[in-house]
Amino acid sequence: MTQETLSIRNNSTGEEADFDLLKGTIGTPVIDVSSLNKKMGLFTYDPGFMSTSSCKSAITYIDGEQGILLYRGYPIDQLAEKCSFLEVAYLLMNGDLANTQQQQHFEHEIGQHAMLHEAMRSFIDGFHYDAHPMAMMVGIVGSLSAFYHSELDMNDPEHRRISAMRLLAKMPVMAAACYRHSIGYPFVYPRADLSYCENFLNMMFSLPSQKYIDKDNYIDPVAVKALNLLFILHADHEQNASTSTVRLASSTGANPYACIAAGIGALWGPAHGGANEAVLSMLEEIGTVDRIPEFIEKAKDKNDPFRLMGFGHRVYKNFDPRATIIRKACHEVLESMSGSDPLFDLALELEQYALKDDYFIEKKLYPNVDFYSGIIYKALNIPVDMFTVMFTIARTSGWVSHWLEMMAESGQRISRPRQIYTGNELRHL
């Protein structure tokens, strides 16, 4: 099959060169400009990587215009309806859904790796009680390489697999430990008789020597179902900012714990994973439906840095399929748990108001995954400053999948972008 090419002509010099047009299984073709500097002495310029592909990947596919999200080819709504988070994590990491025996072994191994090194408790205790849990997570996840410095031969696929399993297994344990530290409660250890999401709820909310209890003294299946759904919807999303950070850090050969800690730092930003926490703060600031117009005008005012948190997306320009699923789950969770939440009612009103506003229509700004997720987390009694930590737990499955995919590729090169220099000409002291 002849390779399709595309010519680039420099109109100021008349120079012209051909470049390969690469096509994936589905999606937008890309121009391979890796030889642009060699052939034409030029670099590309694309701040924010609006039109730049950084890698090839077989893990997730997004069609922003159609609102399509596929994990290893499976539509997100089918996975959300039919699978558990750990079944989706296995799919992302291994390329196919596990059979019963494979899934049982996978979940048994997750249980085996869940315990933290006991010395980590004193590390966590070193934080002030009011440290933001994301600040703690960046620190303690990075510190894993101090506790697990064996099995770090990144050329050994088994060492890579074990590191990925450790991260997936320990993330909810570290997250719950950060929360317990912030309220001065003793840490709760993971248990072999509980599922991934049951364990997390138990480690977060159980009272000493008791399973996590709610009004009926059992782990609420509605809460477990909601967590599985939210973790699945947040598991992976192509080359988003935090995943790209993990890939860039990994390209230097840094150990996986340091790379994932870098991803956590990137996710924390309010333009990215920090948006779910910012949405709740925004809804609480708006307070009542009659103040919605005031905040919509602020979001449209170019002189006002305020943005409508939970709206807009670099890729989705018609709707975020995850927001659609989460909005429906919000109704179910609130009806079964707390009846209603004025913030959810306010969110629905805000969504309807924004979707009718010319500015949001013209800019193609729709609710994204973060718009409703915080309301469910709030209904589950997850504190607001833990919302991005919840995103971290889920996205660890995507980050380690991209890390495994990247580390398995031969000929990996360090990521090292170029720039346009705008500083001083050569000058002498």
Ligand code: SDX
């Ligand atoms: C996530 O990449 C991923 O896949 C991320 C994610 C994932 O799963 O990993 O989906 C998770 O991070 C979701 C996004 C969560 N962030 C927020 O909700 C924060 C609010 N949203 C914005 O900050 C913004 O929409 C972004 C960051 C999400 C997208 O930014 P872009 O693609 O760079 O868009 P832009 O900033 O260039 O905005 C285009 C225009 C601008 O106006 P003009 O300069 O053209 O006049 O739209 C405006 C922006 O001012 N705009 C908004 C807005 N978002 C964009 N105006 C008001 N409110 C907003 N929320």
